[in-house]
Amino acid sequence: xxxxxxxxxxxxxxxxxxxxxxxxxxxxxxxxxxxxxxxxxxxxxxxxxxxxxxxxxxxxxxxxxxxxxxxxxxxxxxxxxxxxxxxxxxxxxxxxxxxxxxxxxxxxxxxxxxxxxxxxxxxxxxxxxxxxxxxxxxxxxxxxxxxxxxxxxxxxxxxxxxxxxxxxxxxxxxxxxxxxxxxxxxxxxxxxxxxxxxxxxxxxxxxxxxxxxxxxxxxxxxxxxxxxxxxxxxxxxxxxxxxxxxxxxxxxxxxxxxxxxxxxxxxxxxxxxxxxxxxxxxxxxxxxxxxxxxxxxxxxxxxxxxxxxxxxxxxxxxxxxxxxxxxxxxxxxxxxxxxxxxxxxxxxxxxxxxxxxxxxxxxxxxxxxx
Ligand code: ADP
Ligand code: MG
Numbered sequence: 001x002x003x004x005x006x007x008x009x010x011x012x013x014x015x016x017x018x019x020x021x022x023x024x025x026x027x028x029x030x031x032x033x034x035x036x037x038x039x040x041x042x043x044x045x046x047x048x049x050x051x052x053x054x055x056x057x058x059x060x061x062x063x064x065x066x067x068x069x070x071x072x073x074x075x076x077x078x079x080x081x082x083x084x085x086x087x088x089x090x091x092x093x094x095x096x097x098x099x100x101x102x103x104x105x106x107x108x109x110x111x112x113x114x115x116x117x118x119x120x121x122x123x124x125x126x127x128x129x130x131x132x133x134x135x136x137x138x139x140x141x142x143x144x145x146x147x148x149x150x151x152x153x154x155x156x157x158x159x160x161x162x163x164x165x166x167x168x169x170x171x172x173x174x175x176x177x178x179x180x181x182x183x184x185x186x187x188x189x190x191x192x193x194x195x196x197x198x199x200x201x202x203x204x205x206x207x208x209x210x211x212x213x214x215x216x217x218x219x220x221x222x223x224x225x226x227x228x229x230x231x232x233x234x235x236x237x238x239x240x241x242x243x244x245x246x247x248x249x250x251x252x253x254x255x256x257x258x259x260x261x262x263x264x265x266x267x268x269x270x271x272x273x274x275x276x277x278x279x280x281x282x283x284x285x286x287x288x289x290x291x292x293x294x295x296x297x298x299x300x301x302x303x304x305x306x307x308x309x310x311x312x313x314x315x316x317x318x319x320x321x322x323x324x325x326x327x328x329x330x331x332x333x334x335x336x337x338x339x340x341x342x343x344x345x346x347x348x349x350x351x352x353x354x355x356x357x358x359x360x361x362x363x364x365x366x367x368x369x370x
Contacts, residue, residue, distance in 0.1 A: 016089065017088075017089050019095060019103070020042060021041060022039045022040070022041065022042060022105075023039060023040050023042050024037045024059065025037060025038035025039055025040060026038045028058065031206075033062055033063045033066075034060050034063060034065075034066060034206070036060045037059045037060075037061075038057070038058060038059075038108060039057045039059040039105070057088065057105055057106065058105070058106045058107070058109075059103060060104040060105075061093075061102075061103055062102045062103075062104060062206070063102075064100075065206060066090070066103075067092075067102055068206070068208075069090070069102070069104060069205050069208075070090030070091075070102060070104060071210070072181060072205035072208045072210060073090060073104065073106075074087065074090070075179065075181065076175075076176065076181065076205065079178075079179040080172075080179050082172070082197075082199075082201070083171075083172040083173070083175035083176050083202055084176070084201055084203065084205065085106045085107065085109050085194070085201050086106055086109070087104070087106050088105040088106055088107060089104075089105045090102060090104045090105065091103055106203075109192045109193070109203075110193050112192070112193045113188060113189055113190070113191055113192050113193070114165070114188040114189075114192075114200060114273070115187070115188035115189040115191075118188055118276060118283050119283065123280070123283075124161040124277065125153065125158075125161070127161055127165060127193070155322060156326070158323060159326050159331065162274075162278060162323070163331075163357065163358065165277065166270075166357075167353065167358055168200045169200055169270055170270065170349050170352045171349075171353065172200065172202050173186070173202070173267070173270060173349040174348075174349035174353060176266075177263040177266070177348070177349050177350075178350075179212075180211050180213075181208050181209065181210050181211075182208060182209045182211065182262045182263055182265055183208050183266050183269075184207045184209060184224055184266065185204060185206070185207040185224060186228065186266045186270060186273075187225055187269060187273070188273060188276070189204075190202065191203070191273075207224065209262065211262060226292075227285065227289060227292065228268075228272050229265075229268075229269070230264070230265045230267075230343065231296075231300060231341055232265065232343055261343045261346075261348075264344070264346040264348070265343065267338050267347065267349065268340075268343075268346060270349075270352075271335060271338030272288070272339065274334070274335050274338065275291075275320075275339065276288065278320040279316065279317055279320030280319070281316030282320075295339075299341065300339070300341035301341075302336045302339055303336065327357075331357055333355075333356075334347075334352060334355050337355070338352065
């Protein structure tokens, strides 16, 4: 069977939702291109829909760009379902007063994004991956985390938790990238902690690009989040076709992928997230903006940045260096291989997962997670 046939069959059997099937709850977010609500299923849904538990859905009412986000979510669901929040359905809703809107429905994954968790003084101890309930799925990881639980509070334990989070983020990113999708807005606000699987999942594919089929649309007025964007932020947005439009398969895409390594855009962002996890003093928006300015002044050379600030570093910063210096500085080594000026010099998600920083748990864990 070919992909299109399978997609067609899947669509036939998938639940369909109508507007009246949903009862809206609390507003969870509002961006320039849509509003996100917690939602539940109406008592008497008009169509056959499978998710009955109350309050367990998320609804995004999106503008015309919602079409691309639906496309991305459907592709992810088929190709790398564990990377992102569980997508249920997307459809065009015409009856709204505001004109046509795209409605996207996901399963409600949990209340906290990585951003929320990182804002707490307790981070990373407030990340409940330690109680990991994955006995069947990931035995090795569970054992590893039991060990972590027994560690006293301190650098070693923090490092182990951050390591686990980073591995989950890179695993999810690798899934997206292997599917041919670049997220382009990878940041703590777009990473949700899934309470069911106790893993971090990626959300918000509104700015994502699908390079295999040439869908790559960012409206002109849309600027990528400058706090997490790699220096080449405009690369790939000028030379590929505009969407929304019918997907055009192009034999060129893999070549473009090779030439520009657009996946490394997300790696830079992931590196900044790693940095913020290690350095509590860099977790606020203003501190990150200031860091970005300093790094630019150092020509995006993290080692130069370290030299310039370490002698007069606050205790917060010193603790971050100490954490990354554990085990012979292997964490610092990984960080510097992610945050580099040239995309081609940054490590890939797959490469990062194989980095010695993660060695302690062994690569077995990764294969078990598949
Ligand atoms: P936007 O950034 O365009 O407003 P997002 O897709 O990032 O939209 O969603 C906004 C917020 O809604 C997220 O930051 C998160 O708090 C919440 N959210 C989104 N998807 C889910 C989900 N599947 N489960 C739980 N919360 C979600
Ligand atoms: Mg978002």
